[in-house]
Amino acid sequence: MSLLEDITKKSIKKKFDKNEKTKFLNKKYYCLDEVGRGGLSIVYEGLDIYSEYFKKKSNIVIKTPTKELLQKDDIAAFVYAEYRFLRRLNLDSIVKVIDFGIDKKSKIPYLVLEYIQGELLSEISIANMELKTKKHIFKSLIKTLNYIHSKNVIHADISPTNIIINKENNPIIIDFGISQDIKENEDISLEYKKVKALNPRYCAPELLENEMKKPTIYSDIFSLGTILYEIYANKPLFEKTSKELFSLPIKKRDLSSIPFVLRNWFKNALSVEPQKRKLTKIYFF
Structure with missing residues (x-):
């Protein structure tokens, strides 16, 4: 575990301990509590460890496919397509996308989106x-x-x-x-x-x-x-x-x-x- 990761985990220990199923994606994002679920995806409250390290609020959610959808071929391409569509759109009345990734360990593709109150x-x-x-x-x-x-x-x-x-x-x-x-x-x-x-x-x-x-x-x-x-x-x-x-x-x-x-x-x-x-x-x- 890197020094940055170790310090960040300690700084969010209370949240981390409450959720034993917390996912850590690409050593950068934590998936915390589930905040939404649909037929195709699950949305979690997210933490960006770099934002947390520099004491800035993450204000993100992380969207991953459901287990059923993960069984489909080209699922990464499917998630990436949504990322590309959202990158094309820039309007306050449309959710903003921040990042796309494929976790190196689990191979789960994910989107990082703005958290909307x-x-x-x-x-x-x-x-x-x-x-x-x-x-x-x-x-x-x-x-x-x-x-x-x-x-x-x-x-x-x-x-x-x-x-x-x-x-x-x-x-x-x-x-x-x-x-x-x-x-x-x-x-x-x-x-x-x-x-x-x-x-x-x-x-x-x-x-x-x-x-x-x-x-x-x-x-x-x-x-x-x-x-x-x-x-x-x-x-x-x-x-x-x-x-x-x-x-x-x-x-x-x-x-x-x-x-x-x-x-x-x-x-x-x-x-x-x-x-x-x-x-x-x-x-x-």
Whole structure:
């Protein structure tokens, strides 16, 4: 053990002792308590030993694949693809990536990301949310998704569990784990269908109808539309799955709970026909 590592371990001994399963990655990062888990990954509170040594707060989380995903071929390429997508994006409303690595001992690939103080949108009581906060989230998420698409990235899994509302009530989009390149020229990724883990309430119906279809900017727009609808209506648009849209299109649904100025926006964003979906800005709102 190096002197730096020894000193750092002593400085964080209390945290280290509380978690016997602490992982030490590449003699640089400690994985401490688990702070999140999804179908594809586990997120831990992290410590950068160099930051700790120089008495600077790490403010990081470390994301590793689940045990199931680690069994797949090219898992390192899959994790690295998310790193590359996030490196391409630079906006305050998108989680920032700090580092990518493959642990020399365990061969586990990992991402180091900024730690965001806040709550998942899925865990927030929308009924108690102020109208001005809803308007701010609405405008911010539209701007963010437009930016993501302008960088030739399809998020592919926009849902309330992948949006954090920080302490300033700003929405931050996270988890680009199954993102795709619009131009389809990225070769450092797993096939989308191998790792798909989508929420049927927020996933575009055409993707649920045909599992061989790849996500598009239009499926992203649809997913965002369902979230923004839920924020204003205080209830999900669909009871179980977005395929309910086939039998009852958005134009025939009761939109009385939606502000009048936004109704056309929702009719466009939530169209059954993907090519008709638009992510237009709302003025005078």
